[in-house]
Amino acid sequence: MRLDAGPVLRTLRRQPAVFTMLVLEIAAGVATLTALLLSASWYGLIGAQHSSFDEENLLLVSSYTPGGDEAALVASQRADLARLRAIPGVEAASSVSLSILDARWIYPALFKSPDSKRRAVGWPAFTDDAAPRTLGLHAIAGTLPPDAGGDDGGAAREAYMTICLAKALFGSPANAIGRFVESDQNVPVRVRAVVQNATMRIPFMPHAGCVLFIAGGAPVGHEAQVYVRTAPGARDTVQTRVRDAFAGEARRRWIDVRSLDTTDSQHVRVGHGLAAFLSIIGALVGVNAQLGALAATSFLVAQRRRQIGIRRALGATKADIVAYFLVESGFTMLAGSLLGLGGTVLLFLMMRPFFQGLAVDVGAIAAGLVLFWSATIAATLVPALSAARVPPSVASRSL
Amino acid sequence: MLLPYHLRLAVRSLRRDPGLSTTIVIVLAIAAGIFCTALMHYLRTYVGAAPALPASLHQVEIIRSHEALEAAFVGTNAAPNLVAARQRVSFPMYRALAASGLPTRQTGTFRARVLAEREGSPASCPRNARFVHADFFGMFALPFRFGAPWTRQDDAAGAPVAVLGGPLNDQLFDGADSVGREIVVDGRPFRVVGVIDGAQPFSPEWDRSITGGPQDLLYLPFAEHERLLARPESPISDGPEGPRYADLLASRTTSVAFWIDLPTAALRDAYARYLATALGARGVRYELRDLTLLRHALGLPKSALNFFVFLTFLVLVGAGLVASRLYLAKGLTRRGELSIFRAVGAPRLSLIVRQLLEALLLSALAGVSAMAVAAASAFVYNRLVADTDIPLVVTPLAFAITFTATIVIGTAAALYPAWQAAARRPTLMRI
Numbered sequence: 001m002r003l004d005a006g007p008v009l010r011t012l013r014r015q016p017a018v019f020t021m022l023v024l025e026i027a028a029g030v031a032t033l034t035a036l037l038l039s040a041s042w043y044g045l046i047g048a049q050h051s052s053f054d055e056e057n058l059l060l061v062s063s064y065t066p067g068g069d070e071a072a073l074v075a076s077q078r079a080d081l082a083r084l085r086a087i088p089g090v091e092a093a094s095s096v097s098l099s100i101l102d103a104r105w106i107y108p109a110l111f112k113s114p115d116s117k118r119r120a121v122g123w124p125a126f127t128d129d130a131a132p133r134t135l136g137l138h139a140i141a142g143t144l145p146p147d148a149g150g151d152d153g154g155a156a157r158e159a160y161m162t163i164c165l166a167k168a169l170f171g172s173p174a175n176a177i178g179r180f181v182e183s184d185q186n187v188p189v190r191v192r193a194v195v196q197n198a199t200m201r202i203p204f205m206p207h208a209g210c211v212l213f214i215a216g217g218a219p220v221g222h223e224a225q226v227y228v229r230t231a232p233g234a235r236d237t238v239q240t241r242v243r244d245a246f247a248g249e250a251r252r253r254w255i256d257v258r259s260l261d262t263t264d265s266q267h268v269r270v271g272h273g274l275a276a277f278l279s280i281i282g283a284l285v286g287v288n289a290q291l292g293a294l295a296a297t298s299f300l301v302a303q304r305r306r307q308i309g310i311r312r313a314l315g316a317t318k319a320d321i322v323a324y325f326l327v328e329s330g331f332t333m334l335a336g337s338l339l340g341l342g343g344t345v346l347l348f349l350m351m352r353p354f355f356q357g358l359a360v361d362v363g364a365i366a367a368g369l370v371l372f373w374s375a376t377i378a379a380t381l382v383p384a385l386s387a388a389r390v391p392p393s394v395a396s397r398s399l
Numbered sequence: 400m401l402l403p404y405h406l407r408l409a410v411r412s413l414r415r416d417p418g419l420s421t422t423i424v425i426v427l428a429i430a431a432g433i434f435c436t437a438l439m440h441y442l443r444t445y446v447g448a449a450p451a452l453p454a455s456l457h458q459v460e461i462i463r464s465h466e467a468l469e470a471a472f473v474g475t476n477a478a479p480n481l482v483a484a485r486q487r488v489s490f491p492m493y494r495a496l497a498a499s500g501l502p503t504r505q506t507g508t509f510r511a512r513v514l515a516e517r518e519g520s521p522a523s524c525p526r527n528a529r530f531v532h533a534d535f536f537g538m539f540a541l542p543f544r545f546g547a548p549w550t551r552q553d554d555a556a557g558a559p560v561a562v563l564g565g566p567l568n569d570q571l572f573d574g575a576d577s578v579g580r581e582i583v584v585d586g587r588p589f590r591v592v593g594v595i596d597g598a599q600p601f602s603p604e605w606d607r608s609i610t611g612g613p614q615d616l617l618y619l620p621f622a623e624h625e626r627l628l629a630r631p632e633s634p635i636s637d638g639p640e641g642p643r644y645a646d647l648l649a650s651r652t653t654s655v656a657f658w659i660d661l662p663t664a665a666l667r668d669a670y671a672r673y674l675a676t677a678l679g680a681r682g683v684r685y686e687l688r689d690l691t692l693l694r695h696a697l698g699l700p701k702s703a704l705n706f707f708v709f710l711t712f713l714v715l716v717g718a719g720l721v722a723s724r725l726y727l728a729k730g731l732t733r734r735g736e737l738s739i740f741r742a743v744g745a746p747r748l749s750l751i752v753r754q755l756l757e758a759l760l761l762s763a764l765a766g767v768s769a770m771a772v773a774a775a776s777a778f779v780y781n782r783l784v785a786d787t788d789i790p791l792v793v794t795p796l797a798f799a800i801t802f803t804a805t806i807v808i809g810t811a812a813a814l815y816p817a818w819q820a821a822a823r824r825p826t827l828m829r830i
Contacts, residue, residue, distance in 0.1 A: 017815060018727065021720050021723055021815075022724065025717055025724070036710070039703075039707075064522070068626055070628065070644060105633045106633050107468065107636070108467070109636070110470050119470065121467070183639075184636045206472065219630075219642045219643075219646075220642050220644065223512070223525065251521050252586075254525060269785070270785075274786075277780055281436070281711075284429050287429065288714075288717070289717075289721075291422055291425065298728065302731060303731050347710065354701075354706055355703065
């Protein structure tokens with residue numbers, strides 16, 4: 001079998017329009033397929049984001065208590081917290097105003113400090129003194145406040161922030177300690193510690209891991225979210241106990257007890273759903289490309305039946321004929337892919353404003369190219385094998 | 400008239416290469432279906448399907464800095480949320496705007512979560528309730544399946560009345576006429592006076608920032624929010640407020656959208672004078688806009704949807720290139736026939752027209768078939784993604800645009816092959 005590019009180049013030169021069309025078609029296919037795979041991969045990554053807590057030991061108890069008396073609402077929520085803390089197997093429980101499982105839209109805050117010229121976007125989470133223990137937060141810098149039994153109400157007492165916010169606002173975790181931070185959602189509050197990043201908002205929202213935990217200062221409302229830390233390995237048992245403890249209240253108010261399991265959250269369903277959906281669309285683009293390649297090679301075979309006959313009469317083997325079409329297909333694929341990768345770069349630049357943190361995913365690009373090449377080569381082989389069966393006698397039929 | 404003649408020949412040509420014709424239709428239909436899917440998303444977000452609303456609807460924007468939101472959202476996929484900051488006002492500002500007594504119709508509106516169930520049923524989960532005035536339903540032309548909106552007298556008397564969204568009526572009353580029945584909202588009884596027909600528009604004119612989110616399920620009189628202590632959904636703070644509900648009502652936190660109907664120039668002028676006194680004199684910067692200006696000034700910013708529409712259009716163009724090569728193959732298989740046509744006197748133009756007509760027929764078939772692909776794609780999207788409770792559906796506008804784009808691209812794809820096939824020399828010899 002000879003892989004001779006000469007005849008291929010001559011054919012391409014004879015039909016520049018067809019060649020150009022083919023290259024453009026491949027370029028469009030490669031660019032659109034890789035862009036679809038890149039966006040699918042981005043949504044997949046969003047769907048894979050985790051709260052960063054040890055979720056296997058955490059429950060989230062959400063409640064809605066109706067009523068027009070704010071004092072009664074506060075009392076009811078405090079009583080709930082006390083009841084939760086008393087359930088066997090519960091190690092700690094805290095009221096926290098944010099949760100990664102809450103898909104509702106809320107607005108972030110722009111944090112600033114009199115001690116820094118920088119500003120940073122993040123999320124204030126109003127909580128109580130038990131939150132560090134409940135959430136399993138560790139101080140990276142400074143010291144976490146002791147659990148003095150303070151609740152999430154009243155004036156804001158002190159705060160601790162995630163590394164993400166500390167770096168954005170003060171340059172480093174160490175620089176944040178002792179500084180005051182304020183925003184349009186919270187009064188100035190002193191930072192006691194910097195803790196590990198924790199995703200407290202659905203990851204589709206910007207800066208979901210930049211959080212300022214504030215002890216106290218929570219607004220009064222019907223809704224409350226309580227994180228419950230269970231004894232290791234006892235989450236499911238405790239979940240049942242909590243449900244039983246509140247079972248009699250379903251007619252009066254709403255209480256939802258669930259494990260803090262991000263794999264069962266809306267952002268995971270939407271992220272994975274979009275990734276799967278875009279992959280299906282990508283597969284359809286691939287099917288179209290395959291149909292195009294199949295038709296193109298069939299067209300070339302039909303057009304060159306006599307030429308193939310002559311080559312066969314002059315001694316070309318069946319393998320030579322197959323190789324000829326594969327080289328031709330490979331040549332156009334190469335040219336189209338290179339142009340397509342240029343298109344991918346342009347599409348990538350267009351995507352960046354809408355896909356925060358979108359990175360060049362070499363895997364997705366390679367997958368796009370491999371898919372496209374495999375589909376096209378498979379589609380070329382069918383008519384190429386048919387061409388190889390053209391007998392040498394075809395060369396003399398029109399003489 | 401040669402057109403019917405050419406059309407007849409084009410149809411005959413179609414039948415002669417069923418394999419190639421079918422491939423062209425499939426390739427174009429798949430690509431057009433993909434394009435239509437992105438277009439459906441785009442149209443429901445940016446264009447909407449709401450009935451035409453009068454341009455006499457007005458809103459007042461209180462002009463202020465949105466530094467925090469801009470820092471968070473500009474250049475991101477969340478940018479549409481900035482619209483809320485400009486469409487909504489604080490409670491004190493709402494009260495000032497609503498006190499003129501001038502507009503023929505006016506409504507304040509915001510959304511909050513409440514517990515709403517049938518009498519005696521256990522609480523299932525908090526639901527989205529929109530607090531509005533009686534005029535709201537007429538101003539935004541909401542269609543009623545059963546009953547009617549409550550009246551201004553009901554508003555004035557503080558009557559406990561409610562309008563159910565179609566989906567909530569389906570959930571609570573199995574879709575039956577629930578007018579006159581009672582529901583319990585946060586433990587208080589409300590009488591159902593009307594049921595909205597169908598789902599809420601995906602991008603509701605009354606609050607475009609909730610585009611893409613779950614829909615309004617229940618409408619309650621605006622004044623009820625104070626009795627229910629209903630905290631507005633996604634408030635935009637302008638400084639720390641106190642913890643109590645009264646603190647929110649007195650704060651500069653942006654929560655309420657306020658709409659007014661000013662159908663005459665005299666009314667508009669009068670309201671402008673009122674604003675100059677009530678706000679201008681206090682140094683508040685504001686802008687009064689009618690619906691046309693409002694849509695122009697506060698349109699939803701670009702999002703990933705714009706990108707996907709462009710990307711899928713590229714897919715359609717790529718399919719056009721595939722179709723082009725398939726048309727070339729068609730021309731090749733018919734070279735003998737075309738040469739004979741040329742030999743018996745057919746001008747080149749007639750051969751070109753015939754092939755373009757054939758392409759037009761194929762593209763039309765692909766455009767219609769694309770709807771099956773788009774419908775299947777919408778079904779898969781609604782099952783796989785389900786990011787909102789308003790399902791994605793193929794709309795007449797999406798169909799019209801997709802069909803036109805398919806026809807244009809499918810026919811344009813045949814231009815070069817038609818020209819090349821018609822350039823064949825006249826001959827009677829079998830080639």
